[in-house]
Each structure stands twice: as structure tokens, then as C-alpha cells.
Amino acid sequence: MEFIHPKSTNNIIFINTxxxxxxxxxxxxxxxxxxxxxxxxxxxxxxxxxxFEERPVAVGPKSCSPLLCLGCYSRTDGSQLCPRCGWPVxxxxxxxxxxxxxxxxxxxxxAAVKFQPEEDPRLPSPQLECITPLRVLLTKETDPERWKKExxxxxxxxxxxxxxxxxxxxKVNVVDFLLKKCKLDGRFNDEEVHFVCGILEVNSFEVRTxxxxxxxxxxxxxxxxxxxxxxxxxxxxxxxENYRLIARATVDIKSGxxxxxxxxxxxxxxxxxxxxxxxxxxxxxxCKRCSDPxxxxxxxxxxxCTKCDNGVILSVSPxxxxxxxxxxxxxxxxxxxxxxxxxxxxQSDIDGLETMPNADSxxxxxxxxxxxxxxxxxxxHSFNTTLRHCLVQLxxxxxxxxxxxxxxxxxxxxxxxxERILEVANVIEPGYSRLRGLILYELHxxxxxxxxxxxxxxxINKETFCSKxxxxxxxxxxxxxxxxxxxxxxxxxxxxxxxxxxxxxxxxSLAVVKSxxx
Numbered sequence: 001m002e003f004i005h006p007k008s009t010n011n012i013i014f015i016n017t018x019x020x021x022x023x024x025x026x027x028x029x030x031x032x033x034x035x036x037x038x039x040x041x042x043x044x045x046x047x048x049x050x051x052f053e054e055r056p057v058a059v060g061p062k063s064c065s066p067l068l069c070l071g072c073y074s075r076t077d078g079s080q081l082c083p084r085c086g087w088p089v090x091x092x093x094x095x096x097x098x099x100x101x102x103x104x105x106x107x108x109x110x111a112a113v114k115f116q117p118e119e120d121p122r123l124p125s126p127q128l129e130c131i132t133p134l135r136v137l138l139t140k141e142t143d144p145e146r147w148k149k150e151x152x153x154x155x156x157x158x159x160x161x162x163x164x165x166x167x168x169x170x171k172v173n174v175v176d177f178l179l180k181k182c183k184l185d186g187r188f189n190d191e192e193v194h195f196v197c198g199i200l201e202v203n204s205f206e207v208r209t210x211x212x213x214x215x216x217x218x219x220x221x222x223x224x225x226x227x228x229x230x231x232x233x234x235x236x237x238x239x240x241e242n243y244r245l246i247a248r249a250t251v252d253i254k255s256g257x258x259x260x261x262x263x264x265x266x267x268x269x270x271x272x273x274x275x276x277x278x279x280x281x282x283x284x285x286x287c288k289r290c291s292d293p294x295x296x297x298x299x300x301x302x303x304x305c306t307k308c309d310n311g312v313i314l315s316v317s318p319x320x321x322x323x324x325x326x327x328x329x330x331x332x333x334x335x336x337x338x339x340x341x342x343x344x345x346x347q348s349d350i351d352g353l354e355t356m357p358n359a360d361s362x363x364x365x366x367x368x369x370x371x372x373x374x375x376x377x378x379x380x381h382s383f384n385t386t387l388r389h390c391l392v393q394l395x396x397x398x399x400x401x402x403x404x405x406x407x408x409x410x411x412x413x414x415x416x417x418x419e420r421i422l423e424v425a426n427v428i429e430p431g432y433s434r435l436r437g438l439i440l441y442e443l444h445x446x447x448x449x450x451x452x453x454x455x456x457x458x459x460i461n462k463e464t465f466c467s468k469x470x471x472x473x474x475x476x477x478x479x480x481x482x483x484x485x486x487x488x489x490x491x492x493x494x495x496x497x498x499x500x501x502x503x504x505x506x507x508x509s510l511a512v513v514k515s516x517x518x
Contacts, residue, residue, distance in 0.1 A: 026051040026247075027259055029224060035283075036155060038226045039259040045249040047432040048485055051233060051259070052221055054245045057139050057151055059099070059207060059217040060132030063166075064124040070104065070131065071097035074211045078117040086114040102142075103135045111182045129173040130182075132204075133196045136218060137178075137188055150220035156198025157282040170197050202281055207237045210489060219245050227281070228260035229273060229289040230296070230428055235261065238487045248485065251431035266428045266435075267389070269301040269382040270318050271343060286319055289428065293318050298424045300385070302378035303342070307332040312378060315339075346373060346383050353390060359398035366390050385424050388417045392442045403445060408453055411446040418443035434492055437482030441495055444476040448506070462513070469510045476503050 027039035045051060061068055069076045070087055071094025078088050082095040085108035089095045095105075108114075118125055140147045161167055175193045179185040203223040204216040222235060222245060235247040253259060263281050264273045270290050277285050289296050293314035301318070303325070305311030311329035315336075325334040349369055356362040366387045377384055395414045396403045406414070421439050429435045448469065455465040480503055483496030 027224075035226045037153070037224050039224050041253050041255055041257050041259055043255050045253040047249055047251055048481065049249050051247040051249055054219050054221045054247070056217040056219055056243050056245065057146065058132060058135035059215055059243045060135050061128040062132075062206070062214060062216045063129060063201075065128050065215075066123065067118065067121040067125045068128065068213065068215075069094050070100045071095065072211065073209045073213050073215050075213065077121045078115070081115060085109040088115055099135075103138055104131055107134065107138075107178075107182050107184065113182055126169075126173050129170070130177050132200060132216060132218075133174050133193060134178060134182075136196045136200065137184075137193065140192075141187070151199070151218075154199040154203050154220060154223060156195045157202050158194055158198045160282045161194075161198055161201070170194070205235075207243060208239065208490070210239050217243055217245070222247060222261060225259050225261040227263040227277065227283075227285065228287045229262065229264075229266060229270075229285060230287065230430070231260045231262040231266070232257075232431075233259055233261050234433055236486055236490075238489075240487075240489055248432065250429070250433050267300075267382050267385050267424075269343065270295060270315070271301065271321065271340065272347075272382075274319075274321065284319070291319055296427050298427050299378040299380050300382040300424060300428070302381060303334070303339070304376060304378060305330060305332055306375070342376070343383075346377070350383060350386055359394055360400060363391060363394050363398075363401060366394075380420065380424050385421055388421050389439075392417050392421065392439065396442075396445060403449060406446070406449075408450060411450040411453075414446040415443065415450065418446075432482045432485070434482070434486070437479050438492065438495070440475050440479035441483065441499055444472050444479065447475070448472045466510065466514055469506070469513075473503065473506050473510065476506065 027041055029037050030040050031037050067076055067078050067088060069090035071089050074090055076088050076090050080090055082089045082105060085105040087108055115127060174197055175190055178193055204218050207215050207217040209215060232251050232253055233247055234250050235245055238244045264276045274285050274290060295301055303313040305313050305327040308330040311327035313325050313327050313334055315323050315325050317323035322336050325339050353362055353365055356365055370387050392414060395401055418439050425436045425439060451465055451468040454460045476499055480496055480499035483492050483499060486493035486496055488497060
């Protein structure tokens with residue numbers, strides 16, 4: 001069978017196990033004509049408190065996925081195949097993994113459908129397009145109760161999806177392949193396969209494996225939560241526990257208040273977020289952030305006016321992608337097309353950071369881009385936030401820029417980078433969000449080192465030093481409280497554990513300093 005190579009798109013972001021845990025205790029499901037089903041809290045929740053836990057209906061490769069092992073999802077070159085079905089695995093253990101052995105393995109083996117290795121295993125593998133849809137489909141037979149109560153109620157948006165070019169690719173790579181080549185036409189039909197493809201596109205979430213590979217998982221309870229560009233929940237997936245999901249509140253959620261997650265990148269500007277949501281989730285976001293030209297005061301989309309000194313260029317009507325943009329201080333007007341081109345150019349430059357040969361070059365280029373667009377972008381623009389986020393992860397960690405190498409001026413620079421990110425994060429991802437937790441952790445080290453250096457040089461006295469260290473401890477404590485909630489096997493969870501140890505050491509050391517005599 002001839003497969004079609006789909007173009008790489010953003011349309012899809014992101015086995016059978018136990019029923020969901022605690023859903024009914026956390027929220028009740030309501031419905032309206034705008035969003036369909038949505039979740040309303042049944043009781044009050046505090047930041048960091050667990051809302052519900054959930055097992056996935058299925059997990060598996062994303063669309064346009066490179067070649068992966070169908071057991072552990074590590075990258076593979078296709079040289080090792082499952083002895084029963086002849087599809088890619090990386091070991092005997094993965095060939096026997098239930099997620100593979102009880103699902104597609106049986107189907108492929110029964111139909112004698114063998115995997116055809118790609119010439120370049122680094123490219124997207126169209127043959128993997130069918131894996132996750134097949135795993136969801138099989139749930140109809142293996143767990144009909146969950147299929148009826150959860151999966152069948154999900155929205156596929158197939159009428160809108162039919163207008164997309166990918167529909168034809170899906171027809172060949174998934175629908176026809178499963179029904180004809182795999183001989184499943186007696187068990188499922190075209191409509192059911194397209195339905196499953198649709199609910200995966202619209203409702204699945206990205207999952208990171210223990211190898212750092214991005215796959216997707218279908219979590220019906222999480223999918224009930226509506227999108228908001230300022231979410232009040234977050235979720236973590238524990239990959240080594242059959243991809244169990246834990247959803248938590250990030251801020252105070254009162255009984256009767258709607259719960260929100262996010263279906264896109266919160267750091268992105270409004271034009272980008274709304275375009276992604278329309279193309280992949282088939283709705284126009286009208287949340288408070290999208291409706292506000294200043295993005296709740298963060299100015300994450302705002303441009304600087306080139307015709308006057310203090311003007312800021314804002315969209316006249318941010319919910320209209322064709323709206324013109326005007327300066328707040330003069331009569332200068334910019335068209336939507338011009339803004340789109342500006343954003344596209346800058347995004348292309350930022351994407352280029354991924355091609356840098358080493359960390360030194362990445363730092364130099366990111367700093368160069370911050371300077372290059374200083375006269376174009378508002379200081380808190382999303383692109384500046386992205387560049388700062390890149391830099392704070394590198395300063396203090398990479399050779400030549402470790403904390404032992406950083407002079408005071410770069411310690412101050414990292415502090416400023418973190419504080420600028422937090423100005424935005426405190427608004428768009430408030431409370432117990434991973435973004436805030438990580439940036440707070442990144443902030444405490446340069447603050448501590450800079451205060452210590454100034455104290456040792458005699459630039460500040462003991463009282464001032466202790467005050468600054470109290471501030472460092474407070475920041476680290478908040479960061480740790482957020483990150484310790486993450487799976488210890490993830491980088492965020494590991495940082496949370498390190499934060500606990502550092503917090504104990506810092507508190508003990510500061511107590512000694514405070515009790516000492518000058």
C-alpha cells in the first residue's frame with residue numbers, strides 16, 4: 001500500500017486501563033451552545049491541590065511522528081522489529097509490552113501487514129499515523145463502558161476537518177489502511193475511524209516520555225475542561241506509571257467556578273494563539289486575554305511605535321485577525337498583514353536558535369536578537385519572553401557560562417531576565433504553574449551569588465545581606481513548593497527535589513550567619 005507523507009503541521013498537538021479517579025468529586029459537567037461541555041468546580045480548591053487523576057484511553061505517536069519504538073517510544077532506526085507483527089520496537093521487552101502486544105500487534109499479525117522501513121528514519125513516518133487511532137478504536141471492544149460514557153461523547157469537528165487537506169491524507173494512511181489492508185472493515189467503518197482521528201486531533205494532549213520524546217494521550221476528563229489563555233489548572237503525566245495524569249489547581253478555584261486548561265502555548269502572542277486554536281481545535285478564542293489589546297497589561301503582542309517616542313502599537317480589535325493596529329500616542333497605523341509579516345520574520349529568527357552549533361552560539365544569537373528587536377517589540381512582548389526563557393536556561397549551566405564563570409554583571413543580567421519573565425508569567429500562568437516554578441528556581445541562584453559577592457566585598461552590611469538571603473529563601477521555597485508536585489523522573493520534579501535540599505542548606509547557613517558576631 002502506498003502511504004502519503006503528510007506535511008508537518010500543528011494541527012495535532014499532542015491501554016485500556018482503569019476508569020478515571022475522582023472526577024465526580026472535583027467538578028460537574030455543564031453545557032452551553034458556545035463551548036459544548038465544560039467543567040464547573042464542585043468545591044473550593046487551593047493552589048497545588050489535586051483536582052482529579054486519570055488514566056488515558058490510549059497513548060501513542062503524534063501525527064507526523066518520526067520512527068519510534070511502539071513499546072517505549074524511544075527513537076529507533078527500524079532495524080529491530082517485533083517478532084510477531086514485524087513493526088518497529090527496540091527490544092523484546094517492548095515487543096511484549098501490553099500497550100503494543102494487546103493492540104496493533106495482534107491486528108497487524110492477523111492481517112500479515114508488515115512495516116516497510118523508510119529510507120530516512122529521521123523523517124516523519126506515515127505508517128505510524130494509524131497507531132494511536134487504532135488503539136482508541138480497540139477501546140470500543142475492550143472497554144465498551146468507557147467508550148460509551150467518555151469517548152463517544154467527545155467532539156470530532158469532522159465537518160470542519162473535511163475542509164482540511166489532511167483529511168485526504170488521513171483517508172489513505174489511517175482509514176483505508178486499517179479497514180482494507182488490516183481487514184478491520186467487519187469491525188469498524190469509515191465514520192468511526194474518522195471520528196477517532198478527529199477526537200485525537202481536537203482533544204488529545206502532548207505527553208513527554210521518559211526519553212523526552214513527545215507523543216499524545218487521550219484523556220477524556222481533562223478534555224472536558226475548556227480552553228483559556230490564562231488557565232487555572234495544570235496537569236502532569238507520570239510516564240512510568242502507564243501515563244497516569246494528575247490535574248491540579250494553580251490558583252484558588254471557588255465552588256461553582258469554571259475550570260480551564262490551555263490548548264496552546266501561553267507565551268505566544270494573540271495572533272499566533274488564536275490562529276493555532278482555529279486551525280487545530282476549530283474555535284475562535286474570545287477569552288479576556290485575547291479580547292484585550294494589551295493582553296491583560298502584559299503587552300505580549302504590542303509593538304513600539306517608530307513614529308513617536310512613547311507610543312505603543314495595539315490591535316484595534318484583537319478578536320479580528322484583519323483589524324488594523326494603531327499607535328496609542330500618534331496617528332500611525334499598521335495593517336494586519338504588516339504585523340503578521342513582522343511576527344513571521346521574528347519567529348523565523350527565533351526558530352533559528354535551534355540550529356546553532358553550540359550553547360555559546362545560542363547565547364550570543366539570543367542576546368543579539370533581543371538587541372535587534374529592542375526598537376520594534378514592547379519589552380514584555382512574547383518574543384522577548386521566549387528569548388529570555390532560552391537565556392535563563394543557559395546562563396549558569398553551559399561551559400564558559402557556569403555560575404563559577406559568570407561575573408557580577410551577568411549575574412545581574414540573569415536576575416533581570418528572570419524578573420522580566422515573571423512579570424508576564426504572574427499574569428498569564430499565575431500561581432502554581434511550571435513556568436513560574438522554574439523561573440523562580442532560576443532566579444534564586446544568581447540572587448544568592450550576587451548578594452554573597454557584595455557582602456564579601458564589603459559593599460553591603462550583614463543586616464542587608466541577611467535581608468536579601470531571606471528573600472532568596474522565600475523565592476526558593478515557592479519554587480520548591482511548585483516543582484516538588486511534579487513526577488520525580490521529570491526534569492521539573494528533579495529540580496523540586498534539589499530545591500528542597502538547597503532550601504535546608506540555605507536556611508541552616510543563614511541561621512549561622514545571623515547568630516554570628518561581627
